Amino acid sequence: MLTMQDALLTLTRYWTERGCMIVQPFNTEVGAGTHNPATILRVLGGEPWRVAYVEPSVRPDDSRYGENPNRLQTHTQFQVVLKPDPGNPQELYLGSLQALGIDTAAHDVRFVEDNWASPALGAWGLGWEVWLDGQEITQFTYFQQAGGQSLDPVSVEITYGIERILMVLQEARHFTEITYAPGVSYGEVVGQAEYEMSRYYLDEADIDTVRRMYADFAAEARRLIDARLPVPAHIYVLKCSHAFNILDSRGAVSTTERATSFAQMRGMSREVAQLWRDRRDELGNPLGEAPRPAPAIARPVDQAAVPAGPATLLFEIGTEELPAAEVTRQTAAVRAALTERLAATRLTHGAVRVQGTPRRIVAIVDDVAPREPDVERVVRGPRRSAAYDAQGAPTKAATGFVRGQGGDVAELTVVEHRGVEHVALVRTDTGRPATEVLAEVLGAVLSGLRAERNMRWNDPELSFSRPVRWVVALLGGAVVPVAVSTLAAGSTSRGHRRAGSPPIEVTGAVGYPELLAGHSVLLDPAARRELIVDEAAKLAAEHAGVIDLDAEADILDEVTNLVEFPRPVLGSFDPRYLELPSEVLTTVMHKHQRYLAVRDAAGALLPCFVTVADGAVDVPLVRAGNEAVVRARFEDAAFFFGADLKVGLETFRAGLAKLTFEQRLGSVADRADRIARLAGLLADRLDSSADAALSAEQRRTLDRAGELAKFDLATQMVIELSGLAGTMAREYARRAGEPEAVAVALYETELPRRAGGTLPATVPGALLALADRLDLLAGLFALDAAPTGSSDPFGLRRAALGVTAILAERPELAGVTVADMLAEAAKLVPVPVPEAALEQADAFVRGRFAQYLLDTGVDHRLVGALRPLTGRPGQAMVTLKALRPLVETASFARLAAALGRVRRIVPADVTPGIEISALVDPADHRLAQAVTELSRQLAARTAGRVPGLDDFVAAAGQLPDAVEGFFEAVLVMADDPALRAARLGLLAEIREVAAEVLDWDALGPLPVAPTDTGADSGTATDA
Secondary structure, X not given: OXXXXXXXXXXXXHHHOOOOEEOOOOOOOOOOHXXXXXXXXXXXXXXXXXXXXXXXXXXXXXXXXXXXXXXXXXXEEEEEEEEOOOOOHHHHHHHHHHHOXXXXXXXXXXXXXEXXXXXXXXXXXXXXXXXXXXXXXXXXXXXXXXXXXXXXEEEEEEEEEHHHHHHHHHOOOOHHHOEEEOOEEHHHHHHHHHXXXXXXXXXXXXXXXXXXXXXHHHHHHHHHHHOOOHHHHHHHHHHHHHHHHHHHHOOOOOHHHHHHHHHHHHHHHHHHHHHHHHHHHHOOOOOOOOOOOOXXXXXXXXXXXXXXXOEEEEEEEEEOOOOHHHHHHHHHHHHHHHHHHHHOOOOOOOOEEXXXXXXXXXXXXXXXXXXXXXXXXXXXXXXXXXXXXXXOOEOHHHHHHHHHOOOOHHHOEEEEEOOEEEEEEEEEEOOOEHHHHHXXXXXXXXXXXXXXXXXXXXXXXXXXXXXXXXXXXXXXXXXOOOEEOOEEOEOEEEOOHHHOOOEEEOOOOOOHXXXXXXXXXXXXXXXXXXXXXXXXHHHHHOOOOEOOOOOXXXXXXXXXXXXXXXXXXXXXXXXXXXXXXXHHHHHHHHHHHOOEEEEOOOOOEEEEEEEEEEOOOOHHHHHHHHHHHHHHHHHHHHHHHHXXXXXXXXXXXXXXXXXXXXHHHEEHHHHHHHHHHHHHHHHHHHHOOOOOOOOHHHHHHHHHHHHHOOHHHHOHHHHHOHHHXXXXXXXXHHHOOOOHHHHHHHHHOOOOOOOOOOXXXXXXXHHHHHHHHHHHHHHHHHOOOOOEOOEOOOOHHXXXXXXXXXXXXXXXXXXXXXXXXXXXXXXXXXXXXXXXXXXXXXXXXXXXXXXHHHHOOOOHXXXXXXXXXXXXXXXXXXXXXXXXXHOOOHHHHHHHHHHHHHHXXXXXXXXXXXXXXXXXXXXXXXXXXXXXXXXXXXXXXXXXXXXXXXXXXXXXXXXXXXXXXXXXXXXXOOOOHHHHHHHHHHHHHHHHHHHOOOOHHHHOOOOOOOOOOOOOOOHHHHO
8 A cells, every 4th residue: 555655755756757856845834835935936037946845734724623534724735846837747747646556547537727826925827626536636737926926937836635645545534544654544643733733723822812923923024025035034924824824713804904914915925026036136046047948840831742622621729628618718719710810811611610628629621722712903003194104105103113013014004093094003913822821820820819817838929728739730631831939730639638648640630520539539519518418317317316407507518628528427425415405515516526416306416426537437436536525525514514503693794794895895794784774775765665665574574684694604614615605594594593584585685696597586585685786886886896808806797687687577676776776875885986986887787788688689679779778677678578569560660650750850959848839830739739648648647657668658649640740731940940949849848758768769660660651841851
């Protein structure tokens, strides 16, 4: 058996043989090996650095008294830093696993997206968690920034979780069972310390003492920075960080302290980083400069292999494992870029097909012509009159033009341009060979790759979601000479990771998907998904279970793009875990493990799951590994659940004061208070309407739920699994004996969770959910934190959709406007909210609602017509329901046409009003009478509320006849100024009344509208 000390020695030997220097663990508590100066300082600057070391990593928040199977307050990391990126770090890493005795062909070793950041260190990087049969065993990161400084060259950081690796290798169910050395368990080595340090961090640390320590450490760090001593300064920043973590584990960090401490530590870390760089420069960077990779040289075209006729193009961009969402995104992006760039050439081609897996984006283009066609173009020169003198001899203007075009005077011809004759030359642009054209096109596509989050690696020019490691570009059997930065296209692809990524020689594009399938790579995501669904259903059926495809849709989409060749594996867990809330189990399975839950026919969870391995694995081995992982995950959940049930709801609610929302907007407790108050104000508004008023029971529910709002954000379960917010509030409220209506309202505060998601079913829940989102929008727009591009860190787009979805579906809220509610929310936030910010927030919410309507298939003309109502989503939806059948009727088309004529003739600045004494024609009076009757009927129908479309249509029965008769009988723009003003005022009155109902112009001409007879008297003549 490989002991723990054997594993450490093996890794030490492996990396030493690959050029790493071995250094010692740091003698100050660090939360990760990253914080050791051998990493966080040495990745700065241009000096090369290859190092490996063991690092005990101390995280007080992970204290579990030694009870959790794989969570410890002090765990052992093995840290490797490769600077610069060697170009094959994944392969080197996988070799180290093999050195440990891990059969990477049998186990399911997976690289799963991880975007790492340490705000306190001003550091971030992109990479992966490395999973071994579902267990995270390593963090693999391309460092992008440290101490607030962008890194060049980029370093690769590999951080092994030694306990987790040994638990897999030794099949241990608990870290204490690991064999550390022959005859000595890991529990014996660290068990006592683990328990006692957990007691210290969670129960015994003296808060006042640790606060004084933090202040002293910070002062000393500041003094050492001023003394220009970066290493000791860094040590004291680390001491600050550890003291802060102790205070945090004791629940003693307030919102203000958290924000202040983070800012202080981040600022000092940046100063230390810059000081380290300066000191290395002063020392002359004694390790020299890291070598830079040479630019690639395109492979010469083998003319013998170039097809003589139309041929298929293959273009493969080979990457390290892309995030699942980027596979879909980049497939679409490459398709769009390739289509657009090909269209800008004269090269004819057939269909463009693009598909992807985590390790490759592949484009196949049919029937690409062997070359561009030749085209003739006319180059226009000087005017004919200037090109020849009186005797017809060419002038200097003509000869200069010919010389500039490399032609001859005898080739001149005459063309006419805008009625003027010019001399011209006809020139032939010879079409270029397809390989030349495609080299430019594919090079541009490759260099233009961009993702939602981009990183750099050892390539000096490219930036993408993950490193690009190979490119295949073939037209028929000929390599297209693509070269971008350090990458040159060839004809060699790579096979499945499980098989060691063997080279695959590609002889042509035809049949390429089939060639990949023969190497365990399914290129088509639809085929991968279908295989997962079919096999998972068969496995679930073995336990009389089913996979709920709707509930598992997001996970199915993700795992489809996490694997190149899916292999579903059925696993099981102890039925006793089913005593936990089902949402806890599914969240753990989905968020942490990407498992598919198995349910019985009634939808209840069964004690089993389906994991999707990648490639041909040892199924019993992978099953056992995943079962061990989920057992530990559920143990953690049970730990959090049990601990939370020992704490009162009011205690949790008070604990929100320690959680930061946004420094200027206060703590989460402050925000919860605002939500409760705003929900109460909205309820008061509803109480003013007899139809919408809350019952006494509903009001008691709202008030009590408001008192507890957001309390679950302070629970251990939600801190660990944030997606359970609301769900755990309902669960804990029920168990605490709160009324069911209160528990439901607390749950519904978090609804909807996504566009089209479940909405609150109760009025108290709807009011709290509205207040939650309105507070978010008002506060963050006041801070000028509106979403930009794809960046929306506070989820404001989702919040806006939530507001409009709730308003649209709650009839009692139909009269509520977004602008009014935002104004109420703005009164409660602790920062000034400028009027412009409120207008911007209102426009943002209305715009999201309009986009939602378009996305759900509503005709763009109807969405445009609803524009005046987007601030009242409830009214908008009622109007939409009425509008759809109306637009098909002749009577409505006639009404819309009449209103359109009115709106077209009346200038925007005309004041509405009916001046009977100034109107002289019977048609004037008939129209005035129709308008008066319209207003009277609307008032009678609406009783003070905003009129709806049904109200308007019913009340406007006389209006089309009156409008048509008016325009046929009178001249609107009469010579008499008073008469002209009276007629325009009368029409403006119609315009204003109608404008509250719809944007009639946006409807456009309706298909069943009758043809107008006669011109608008005054429309053409008087406009």
